[in-house]
Amino acid sequence: MGSTSAHNNEGLGRRDLIKRSAALGVITVPTMSFLASCASGDSGSDEKVEKGTKSAENPLAVNESAPLELVIFDGGFGTKYAEDAKAVYAKTYPKAKVTFSKTQKIQSVLQPRFNGGTPPDLIDNSGAQQMDMGVLVGKKQLADLTPLLDAPSIDDPNKTVRDTLRPGIVEMGQFDGDPVWIMYYAYTVYGVWYSQTALDKLDATYPENWDDMLALCAKAKKKGIAGWTYAGKYPYYLPFSLYPFIAKIGGVEVLDAIDNLEPKAWEHPAVKAAFEAYYELFKKGYVLEGTPGLDHRGSQGAWANGKALFIPNGSWVENEEASIIPKDFKLSVGAPSSLDASDKMPFGTIWASGGEPFIVPANAKNAEGGMEQLRIMLSEASSKSFTSSTKSLSAYNGGTDGIELSDGLKSGVAALEKAGTNVVNPRLQDWYVKLQKEQIGVSGLGEMMAGRATPAEAIKKIQGYADAAAKDGSIKHFKHQ
Amino acid sequence: MQHGKYRFIVGFLIAPMALYVIFVVWPFIQSIYYSFTDWTGLSPDFEMVGFDNYTKMFKDDIFWKSLEHSVLLAVLLPLVTLGLALFFAFMLNVGGRRRKDAVISGVRGSGFYKIAYFFPQVLSIAIVAILFQFAFDPAQGMINGSLKAFGFDHDLPNWLGDPKLALWCIMAVLVWCTTGFFVVLFSAGMASIPKDFYEAALLDGATRFTTFFRITLPLLWDTVQSGWVYMGILALGAEGFAVVNIMSVGPGGPDYSTTVLPLYVYQAAFRDGQAGYATTIGVALLLVTLAFAAVVMKLGRRERLEY
Numbered sequence: 147m148g149s150t151s152a153h154n155n156e157g158l159g160r161r162d163l164i165k166r167s168a169a170l171g172v173i174t175v176p177t178m179s180f181l182a183s184c185a186s187g188d189s190g191s192d193e194k195v196e197k198g199t200k201s202a203e204n205p206l207a208v209n210e211s212a213p214l215e216l217v218i219f220d221g222g223f224g225t226k227y228a229e230d231a232k233a234v235y236a237k238t239y240p241k242a243k244v245t246f247s248k249t250q251k252i253q254s255v256l257q258p259r260f261n262g263g264t265p266p267d268l269i270d271n272s273g274a275q276q277m278d279m280g281v282l283v284g285k286k287q288l289a290d291l292t293p294l295l296d297a298p299s300i301d302d303p304n305k306t307v308r309d310t311l312r313p314g315i316v317e318m319g320q321f322d323g324d325p326v327w328i329m330y331y332a333y334t335v336y337g338v339w340y341s342q343t344a345l346d347k348l349d350a351t352y353p354e355n356w357d358d359m360l361a362l363c364a365k366a367k368k369k370g371i372a373g374w375t376y377a378g379k380y381p382y383y384l385p386f387s388l389y390p391f392i393a394k395i396g397g398v399e400v401l402d403a404i405d406n407l408e409p410k411a412w413e414h415p416a417v418k419a420a421f422e423a424y425y426e427l428f429k430k431g432y433v434l435e436g437t438p439g440l441d442h443r444g445s446q447g448a449w450a451n452g453k454a455l456f457i458p459n460g461s462w463v464e465n466e467e468a469s470i471i472p473k474d475f476k477l478s479v480g481a482p483s484s485l486d487a488s489d490k491m492p493f494g495t496i497w498a499s500g501g502e503p504f505i506v507p508a509n510a511k512n513a514e515g516g517m518e519q520l521r522i523m524l525s526e527a528s529s530k531s532f533t534s535s536t537k538s539l540s541a542y543n544g545g546t547d548g549i550e551l552s553d554g555l556k557s558g559v560a561a562l563e564k565a566g567t568n569v570v571n572p573r574l575q576d577w578y579v580k581l582q583k584e585q586i587g588v589s590g591l592g593e594m595m596a597g598r599a600t601p602a603e604a605i606k607k608i609q610g611y612a613d614a615a616a617k618d619g620s621i622k623h624f625k626h627q
Numbered sequence: 628m629q630h631g632k633y634r635f636i637v638g639f640l641i642a643p644m645a646l647y648v649i650f651v652v653w654p655f656i657q658s659i660y661y662s663f664t665d666w667t668g669l670s671p672d673f674e675m676v677g678f679d680n681y682t683k684m685f686k687d688d689i690f691w692k693s694l695e696h697s698v699l700l701a702v703l704l705p706l707v708t709l710g711l712a713l714f715f716a717f718m719l720n721v722g723g724r725r726r727k728d729a730v731i732s733g734v735r736g737s738g739f740y741k742i743a744y745f746f747p748q749v750l751s752i753a754i755v756a757i758l759f760q761f762a763f764d765p766a767q768g769m770i771n772g773s774l775k776a777f778g779f780d781h782d783l784p785n786w787l788g789d790p791k792l793a794l795w796c797i798m799a800v801l802v803w804c805t806t807g808f809f810v811v812l813f814s815a816g817m818a819s820i821p822k823d824f825y826e827a828a829l830l831d832g833a834t835r836f837t838t839f840f841r842i843t844l845p846l847l848w849d850t851v852q853s854g855w856v857y858m859g860i861l862a863l864g865a866e867g868f869a870v871v872n873i874m875s876v877g878p879g880g881p882d883y884s885t886t887v888l889p890l891y892v893y894q895a896a897f898r899d900g901q902a903g904y905a906t907t908i909g910v911a912l913l914l915v916t917l918a919f920a921a922v923v924m925k926l927g928r929r930e931r932l933e934y
Contacts, residue, residue, distance in 0.1 A: 253897050260669050277669055281900030285670035378788055379876040436765030438881065439788030444764055453766075580899050588880040596788065596881065620665065620683070620901055 195512050205297040206514045206521065211241040214515040215266035217256065220248040221273045222462045223332065223502065227532040228270070231523045235515075238522070242515070251275050260287055265507035268516035270331070272502050279328060279503065279576055283321045284622040289506040290325040294517040300525035307524055312543045314571050318500045321624055329520050330500020331532075333539040335461045335479055335558040336386035337496050342476035344371075344455055354493050355484040356423055363432035366455055373432035375454035377442035381595065382587030384424070385572070387458035390497040391482035392420045393570045397490035402626045405573045407616035412609040419485055421594065421601035428597050438596040450475070462501070464554035465537045477554040479561050495568040496561055500541060503576075577624045578615055585611035655913075661906040668902030680907035689883055689891065690908060694915065696794060697888040700801075700867050701919050705858040708802050709851060712809030715744060717839050719810065720817045721825065741814065744807040752804065752866055756873035759800045763787050763874070787876055790884035797870050797885055805861065809854050816850040817843060852927040859919050863912065864889055888912040 195212035198204060214235065218228045225248045236244045245266075249255050253275040259265045260277070265287075271277050282288050295308040295316060308316060312333050319328035345351065348366060353359040363373030377383040393401045396416020403411035411417075427433050434454040437445060443466075449457045450471045457463075464477055471477060481496040504523075506516040522528060529542035530549055537552045539559070546559065562569070574582040586608050594604040615621055662680055666673035684690050719737040734740075747755060762769045763786040771783045787793050820843065828838050844851070861867070868889035872878050879886035879894070888908060896905035 257668060257897070261671050263671060275897070278667075278898070278900035281667045281669045285667055285672065287670050434766070436771070436783070436785060436788070438876070439763065439765035439785045441760075444766065448766055580894070584877060584879065584894075588877040589882045592876065592880065593790075593882050596785070598790070598882075620904065 194510075195515075197514060202298075202303065204518075206293060206518050208239065208514045208518045209242075209512065210239045212512045212515060213243040213245065214268075214512050214519065215245045216247070216268045216516075216519065217252070217266045217270070218246070218248045219252055219270040219272040219502070220250050222466050223532075223536040223538065226535050227528070228523070230531050231519065231528045234522045234528070235519050239515075253277050260507065260509075263509050264511075265509055266516075267506065267510040267512045268519050269505050269507065270502055271328075271505050276503075278579060279505075280321070280578070280622045280624070282505070283327050287508050288327040289508045289510065289513045289516075290327065291319065291329055291506065291517060291520070292324070292326055294329070294520055295326060297517075297521060300521060307521055310524060310543055311541050312539075313567075314498075314569065315500050315541045317627070318571065318573075318576075319503075320627070327505065329504045329524075329541070330502060331504050331520075331523060331541050332501035332536075333498065333541055334501040335496065335498045335539070335561055336459070337390070337561065338387045338456050338480040338482065339449075339459045339463055339554075340456050340478055340480060341452070342478045343472075343474050344452055348455075352478070352480045353483050355486070359483045360426070360430070360432075362455070363427065363430070367432060371452065372434035372454040374427050374456045375434035375437045375440070375445045375449050376458055376595065377440065377445045378436075378438035378592070378596070379441040379444075380583075380587070381438075381592030382575070382583045383442065383458050384587070384591045384595065385458075385575075385582075386460055386497065387482055388420060388424060388591070389572045390495055390570050391423070391485075392416050393572075394482055394489050394491045394493075394495045395419050395485050398570055401570055401572050404612070405577065406625045407578075407612050407623065409613065409616075410609065412605050412612060416490075417605060418601060421604060423485060425594055425601045428595055433595065438592065456480075460501070461538055461554060461558050464552060468537075475553070477552075478557040479554065481561060481565065491568055494561070494564040494566070495570060496565045497572065498562060498565070498569050499571040501538075573624070573626070578621065581611055581615045585615075658906045658909055661903055662910050664903045666903040666906075667900045668896055668905075669900050673903065676903070680904050683904065684907050684911065689886060690911070692883050693886045693888045693891045693908075694911070696886060697863055697867065697912070697915065699794075700798065700862040700887065701859045701915075704798060704801055704805075704862040705855045707798075708805050708858055709809060709854055711802065711806050712813055712854075713844070713847075713851070715740070715806070715810045716813035716817060717835075717843055720814055721838065721843060722835055741810065744810045746807065747804040748807045748811075750804070752869045753873060755800060755804045756870045759796075759803075760787070760874045763796055787874060788881060790881045793875060793881060793885045797874055800870055800874070801862065801866060805858065805866070809858070812850060812854060813847060816847045820846045848927070852923065855923050855927065856920050859923065860916060863916050863919065868893065888915070 195209045197207045198209040198212075200207040204210075216228065216232060218225045228248075229246065232244055232246050236242070250273055252269070252271055252273055256265060256269060256271075257277065260282075271279070271282075295311075296306050299305045299307050299310045301310075315330055315333070316326055318330050319326040321327060340352065345362075348362065348369070348371075350362050350365070353362050359373075366373055389401060392404075393416075396414055396419075400411070400414045400416045403414070404417075434440075434445075434448055440448065445454075445457060446459070446463060446467050447470060448454055450467050461479070464471070479496075481494045484493050504520055506513050506520075510516055523532075524540075524542050526542065526545050529540040529545035532538070532540045533546060533555070534549045537555050539546070539555070546555075551559065574586070590599075590604045590608040590611070593599040593607075594601060599607070616623065663675055663677060664673045665676045665679075719733040719740055721732075722734055750758075761767075765771055765783060765785050765788060768786075770786065774783055784792055786796050824842050824846075825838065828842055833841070867887050871885050871887050871890050872893070875885040879890055889912065892905045892908045892912065895908060896902045
């Protein structure tokens with residue numbers, strides 16, 4: 147071995163040289179240069195395209211021959227709906243060259259382009275690699291979509307696009323003040339998902355109050371079925387049913403205070419009551435064994451196979467698990483059960499809000515084109531195509547007539563009808579991603595539901611994280627209007 | 628002919644050096660520069676903020692936890708991996724009983740073992756992590772499944788879901804997938820140790836134990852030392868990141884029990900939109916890695932044997 151080492155002279159031997167350069171090279175490459183490689187280039191020096199002529203058919207004054215570039219997230223909903231809408235744009239503006247690309251890696255594909263000032267014209271900023279909306283808004287990287295909202299809708303020129311949207315969609319796209327930065331295209335119903343068939347087998351209906359819930363879980367346990375499971379590796383799925391539960395107990399102000407990062411927001415008695423109720427599920431052994439080690443697909447799989455009755459989730463679960471949910475499953479969604487008679491909001495209170503955030507970058511060359519594409523997507527025909535291909539509702543209010551609704555979707559529509567105006571929309575998950583996912587989710591709720599922290603300890607911990615986030619100057623803060 | 632020597636060498640080195648400076652050294656300097664800014668990574672405008680990122684980092688509990696785990700990985704993983712690899716390589720090459728006329732030989736079936744050990748090396752680290760994620764799955768996974776088959780029924784470990792076990796599970800995976808490489812590396816090293824040394828040792832009646840510690844290890848020291856640095860850098864950098872990011876709860880959990888520095892860099896840069904702060908942690912990681920390499924080189928220095 148020594149033959150390749152230097153031993154006669156004072157200089158570096160070949161091995162030493164290799165060792166040292168390898169040491170330097172190997173550290174540098176993965177850790178730092180990848181950051182610097184997307185370092186800032188020139189900011190938006192490229193010219194924007196000229197506006198076209200405004201007319202009844204072209205209310206946004208789209209330049210008819212300007213190229214349009216779309217980047218769509220290829221996730222649970224696929225991209226067929228967006229391709230269909232793209233075809234409509236290409237037909238309306240035959241002189242325009244439309245580029246369409248799909249990816250699951252939104253951030254790694256688009257971050258350098260935002261940095262360089264040459265982003266595409268319309269983006270579906272979704273999925274695990276979503277770009278932080280707070281930062282994008284804070285750094286003025288997004289275009290205001292108000293012109294789109296005030297434009298007449300495709301189906302009825304007497305109605306604006308704004309008039310055709312589901313409640314809450316426009317507010318969700320706002321951050322501080324009036325401009326609308328984001329157009330949420332999907333409409334997600336969150337809650338407690340279950341199989342009506344499984345409940346029928348236990349001779350039960352969906353429990354409308356917590357005592358019934360516990361009784362049903364006890365009954366199921368005797369038959370060897372767990373009451374609940376959840377995505378243990380991603381415990382930030384728990385809030386999908388826990389947050390509306392908190393709002394139901396203490397009123398929507400409690401959730402608003404939490405979103406606004408107010409001091410002691412988490413110490414509200416409603417939060418404590420809700421946490422204790424969920425903790426009781428663990429204490430009494432109603433949570434599927436091994437749940438803290440399951441990922442979302444694992445827990446959904448166990449649930450679909452009948453090992454657990456209930457799972458907190460969103461309406462995408464129907465499409466995501468379509469291949470394993472049994473035919474006679476009768477997928478349904480339930481609103482959080484009542485805790486007791488003193489609850490502030492009625493049974494039926496549910497969390498529903500926009501999903502699939504579409505954005506038009508401020509530096510987009512053809513921003514009007516990007517908005518026009520959104521206007522097309524918000525037509526009744528496009529919305530129907532989305533609903534039938536993804537089993538999900540869109541932001542367009544209606545558009546479900548005449549298409550056959552799947553079990554889950556039907557139940558979601560019914561839940562929304564029952565909720566009426568009692569729809570809550572907590573914003574932590576789009577305002578403070580780290581706080582919601584890692585700190586509240588994994589370190590707070592995850593630890594509590596695994597039995598390693600009491601509700602009181604979890605609340606104290608979460609309040610600490612929320613206070614730290616409120617004080618952190620490098621995070622942009624938002625408030626409910 | 629001596630006076631032109633340096634010009635000659637420089638002439639040859641200028642192109643590779645330029646490449647090295649542009650693609651390795653320059654990004655480095657850039658990163659250090661960015662660590663003094665509030666760059667978000669999502670917009671080209673940023674301002675200098677002085678040492679703000681560094682003050683923030685020193686007060687950041689998660690940074691300290693990540694550092695602790697990274698250092699633990701860098702110290703323990705090479706120890707376990709290289710120890711196992713040395714043992715296996717010795718048994719495969721030298722440890723066998725004397726047969727026929729071969730002076731030294733490996734244990735029976737060593738050819739097969741060599742391939743078996745090396746096999747994980749041909750799999751991408753991402754695939755390995757995903758496979759083990761399934762194996763550790765507490766409900767349907769292979770590990771708890773086997774435990775059940777042996778009659779353990781209750782309170783089976785939650786593996787990745789348990790903060791006390793998660794980091795050890797991840798380390799086990801890293802050991803599993805890197806040991807094979809070093810077995811092969813050390814085997815090659817052992818093959819170049821002259822056979823007469825072993826012959827002499829055998830004539831003197833040395834046991835396997837003595838042979839290993841008196842002959843094999845000292846003559847293999849250079850290779851072990853390189854392996855040590857290489858393994859430590861893997862643990863601090865890419866491999867440690869990949870396995871934690873794919874396998875762990877959260878990732879980085881449960882409750883920050885598996886978070887490591889490169890994961891924190893990634894999350895700050897690509898989840899939180901704080902690229903400036905991420906480069907600051909990157910600088911810390913760089914220092915840790917350099918310190919690690921320096922310590923190993925310094926402590927590992929010993930007189931070289933010639934043969």
